Structure formats: structure tokens, C-alpha cells
Amino acid sequence: MSLLPVAEAQARILALGRPVSVETVPLVAAAGRYAAEDVAALRTQPAADLSAMDGYALRFAELPGPFTVAGESAAGGGLGRALAPGEAARIFTGAPVPAGADVVLVQEEAARDGDRLTLNGEGPPRPGAHIRMAGNDFATGHVLIGAGARLTPARIGLAAVGGHGSLAVRRRVRVALISTGDELVPPGAPATGVLLPSSNAPMLAALLGALPVDVTDHGIVPDTLEALTAAFIRAADADIVVTTGGASVGDRDLVRPALAAAGATIDFWRIAMKPGKPLLAGSLGDTVMLGLPGNPVSAFVTATLFLLPLVRAMLGAALPLPVTTRATLGGPLPPTGQRAEYVRATTGPDGVTPLSQQDSAALAGLAMADALIARPPWAGAAAAGDRVEIVDIA
Numbered sequence: 255m256s257l258l259p260v261a262e263a264q265a266r267i268l269a270l271g272r273p274v275s276v277e278t279v280p281l282v283a284a285a286g287r288y289a290a291e292d293v294a295a296l297r298t299q300p301a302a303d304l305s306a307m308d309g310y311a312l313r314f315a316e317l318p319g320p321f322t323v324a325g326e327s328a329a330g331g332g333l334g335r336a337l338a339p340g341e342a343a344r345i346f347t348g349a350p351v352p353a354g355a356d357v358v359l360v361q362e363e364a365a366r367d368g369d370r371l372t373l374n375g376e377g378p379p380r381p382g383a384h385i386r387m388a389g390n391d392f393a394t395g396h397v398l399i400g401a402g403a404r405l406t407p408a409r410i411g412l413a414a415v416g417g418h419g420s421l422a423v424r425r426r427v428r429v430a431l432i433s434t435g436d437e438l439v440p441p442g443a444p445a446t447g448v449l450l451p452s453s454n455a456p457m458l459a460a461l462l463g464a465l466p467v468d469v470t471d472h473g474i475v476p477d478t479l480e481a482l483t484a485a486f487i488r489a490a491d492a493d494i495v496v497t498t499g500g501a502s503v504g505d506r507d508l509v510r511p512a513l514a515a516a517g518a519t520i521d522f523w524r525i526a527m528k529p530g531k532p533l534l535a536g537s538l539g540d541t542v543m544l545g546l547p548g549n550p551v552s553a554f555v556t557a558t559l560f561l562l563p564l565v566r567a568m569l570g571a572a573l574p575l576p577v578t579t580r581a582t583l584g585g586p587l588p589p590t591g592q593r594a595e596y597v598r599a600t601t602g603p604d605g606v607t608p609l610s611q612q613d614s615a616a617l618a619g620l621a622m623a624d625a626l627i628a629r630p631p632w633a634g635a636a637a638a639g640d641r642v643e644i645v646d647i648a
């Protein structure tokens with residue numbers, strides 16, 4: 255059986271989705287989204303040469319003084335005139351440095367007696383000390399944030415100081431979740447005998463909650479072709495419909511036939527990955543249909559590697575794929591076979607250590623992990639000290 259490689263499956267899933275429409279929203283609402291266009295500075299920062307300290311603005315060459323204190327420059331104001339020779343201006347952090355001054359003497363190193371000011375300490379080391387020059391952060395027209403960059407808290411602050419009160423972003427992506435399986439009961443409901451609380455939908459909703467996504471949980475759908483087909487048609491007003499379970503080869507694994515019955519096109523089914531082999535992707539009109547495996551760890555890992563990148567791409571992210579880093583392996587790993595393996599692991603100061611529990615149904619193991627070790631197909635055995643690639647899942 256030929257299985258699609260992970261990278262190819264990622265590329266095909268990203269190709270199924272289109273970026274959603276652009277809207278302009280206030281800065282705070284833009285946090286966590288992706289810039290839909292380059293954000294250029296509407297002003298220069300600082301707009302003028304500003305003091306970085308509380309003290310006195312004066313001429314470096316005239317130190318150690320004495321100086322006559324000519325007036326005061328406060329943030330948002332200014333001295334109102336240039337300094338004459340022999341003069342100093344009282345100045346505060348963030349206030350404009352008056353013309354004629356080229357340095358700020360911090361007040362801890364100044365002695366003042368009425369209007370008379372003298373040096374009382376080492377003084378500033380060079381002209382320009384304790385002055386933030388106009389434009390040292392950015393100048394009007396500079397691209398502050400590139401299109402497709404995540405609007406992190408620092409970038410929201412940057413956009414504000416750059417003169418923006420709102421930003422163009424893509425709208426929130428709508429994701430519908432469908433859980434399949436007659437053994438499932440809703441979380442918190444009595445689960446007697448062989449019934450099982452459904453954990454996938456709350457877990458995926460929590461995972462998606464880190465992105466600007468509106469999640470609709472369509473609940474648990476019985477394992478019948480009719481019920482599943484109807485659920486797909488009902489959910490297809492979302493941008494992405496995600497199912498868990500019913501993706502494999504059993505007689506009750508009806509996601510594929512129900513997708514076909516709902517009129518969806520299947521793009522691929524089954525990938526060279528462990529856990530997560532039965533992943534299924536397709537589309538119904540403009541809606542991307544993603545069938546994740548039912549095993550909770552498989553659902554989590556495939557959501558991390560395929561669903562989140564798809565959401566990020568539809569949100570306009572320039573780099574939608576998960577970030578991988580390299581780390582030192584803390585314990586041995588067996589060789590891999592035809593599937594890439596994503597090994598649950600914990601990270602620490604000495605590297606990354608695989609957990610002994612690697613069952614794709616075992617959530618207690620997954621919940622201890624803060625990283626997945628990504629191993630390619632047909633990799634040899636690995637030993638402690640080897641360098642490996644990891645995906646952060648903390």
C-alpha cells in the first residue's frame with residue numbers, strides 16, 4: 255500500500271484552502287491574527303531627539319560647567335527655544351532635547367543651586383549620550399510588519415506607535431467539529447460499561463483556541479451513512495469541517511463513503527505517518543473536509559501537523575507549517591519503517607527524552623509530553639546524544 259509522505263500531504267491540504275476575506279479591525283481585535291498586507295509606519299519614531307533620562311540637556315564641550323538652567327523640557331512639551339552658550343535645560347525622560355544641546359547629564363551626577371548647575375560625578379561619556387535620536391526606531395514609510403506575519407503583542411504595540419488604530423486582517427476562520435462513534439458520550443455524561451467520553455472535540459477546540467477561529471461543535475454523530483452524510487451537509491457552511499474517527503478500514507468506518515455521498519471530492523486518504531495513518535482530506539464546495547483518525551493521540555498529532563497549518567494558511571500566514579527545531583536526544587529510539595514517526599517526548603535542559611508510553615490511544619502519555627520528536631521514514635536506530643528534529647506542543 256503506497257502512503258502519501260507527510261510533506262506532500264501538508265502541501266495538498268494547504269492547496270485545498272483559500273485565504274478567507276479581509277476585514278479591518280481595531281488593534282486589540284487584530285491580536286493573534288495575521289497582517290493581510292504590509293503595515294508601513296505612518297510616522298517617524300521618535301519624532302524628535304528625545305532624552306532617555308531625567309537630568310539636564312547641555313553642550314558636551316562645555317562640561318563641567320558651570321551652566322545656567324534656562325528652563326525646562328518635559329515629555330509632550332519642549333523648551334520653546336534653542337540653548338544659548340553656557341545654558342542647560344532641565345529635562346525629563348521622553349522630552350525633546352532643545353536645539354543647541356548634544357548630551358544629557360543625568361540628575362544623579364549634577365549639583366544644582368538655584369539656576370546654577372555643575373557637574374558632580376563622571377558625567378556622560380560622549381556627545382549624544384542619553385539621547386534617543388529621531389528615527390532611531392523607524393522612519394515614516396518603513397515596513398514595520400510584513401504581510402502574513404502573526405500579530406504578536408509586540409507587533410500590536412509597534413503598529414500603534416507606528417500610527418495605526420486598526421489593521422487589515424483576514425476574518426476569523428470557521429471550523430466545524432464532528433465526532434463519530436457509537437461508543438461515545440459527551441464529556442461529563444455518565445459513561446457506563448464500554449461507553450467512552452468523547453475527548454477529541456474538546457481537545458481540538460482547545461488546540462484551535464490558540465488561533466482566531468470560531469469553533470462549532472456538531473457533537474457526536476451515529477455510525478450510519480445517512481446520519482454522517484446529513485451532518486456533513488449541515489456543517490459545510492464552515493470553512494473547514496473536521497471529523498474524528500471512522501477514517502480507517504473497518505465496516506463502521508463510514509467517513510469516506512459519507513463524504514462521497516454528501517458530494518465531496520476526496521483528495522487523498524492515508525499517509526506515511528505514525529500515529530495518524532488514516533488521515534483523509536477533500537473538499538465540499540469551498541469547504542475543506544478533513545478526516546482525522548479517532549485515536550486521540552493520532553487526532554492531536556494530525557491536527558498539529560495538518561489542521562493548524564491549514565487554518566493558519568486560510569488566515570493568511572506567510573509561514574503556516576509548524577516550526578521545527580533541533581534538540582539532543584536523551585534516550586534511544588528504534589529504527590522507523592515506511593511511516594514517519596512523531597514520538598511523544600519531554601524537553602529539559604539536557605535535551606529531549608522520549609516517553610515510554612507511545613500508544614496512539616493513550617492521552618495520559620500525550621498530556622505529559624511537550625514535544626514531538628519528528629523521525630523520517632526508514633531512519634536507523636537513534637541513540638542518546640544524537641540530534642533530532644522536534645515540534646513544540648507545549
Ligand SMILES: Nc1nc2c(c(=O)[nH]1)N[C@H]1C(S)=C(S)[C@@H](COP(=O)(O)OP(=O)(O)OC[C@H]3O[C@@H](n4cnc5c(N)ncnc54)[C@H](O)[C@@H]3O)O[C@H]1N2
Pocket residue numbers: 433434435437438450451452453454455498499500501502503504507529530531532546547548549550552614615
Ligand atoms: N485493519 C486495520 N485497522 C486499523 C488500521 C488499519 O490500517 N487497518 N488503522 C489503525 C490506525 S493507525 C488508526 S489511527 C485507527 C483509526 O481509526 P478510525 O479513524 O477509523 O477511528 P475509530 O475506529 O473510529 O476510533 C479509533 C479509536 O479512537 C476512539 N475514538 C474515536 N473518536 C473518539 C473521540 N471523539 N474521543 C475519544 N476517543 C475516540 C475510538 O473509541 C477507538 O478506540 O484505526 C486502526 N485500525
Ligand code: MOO
Pocket residue numbers: 527528529530531532547549551552614
Ligand atoms: O495512525 Mo494510528 O494513529 O498509528 O494508531
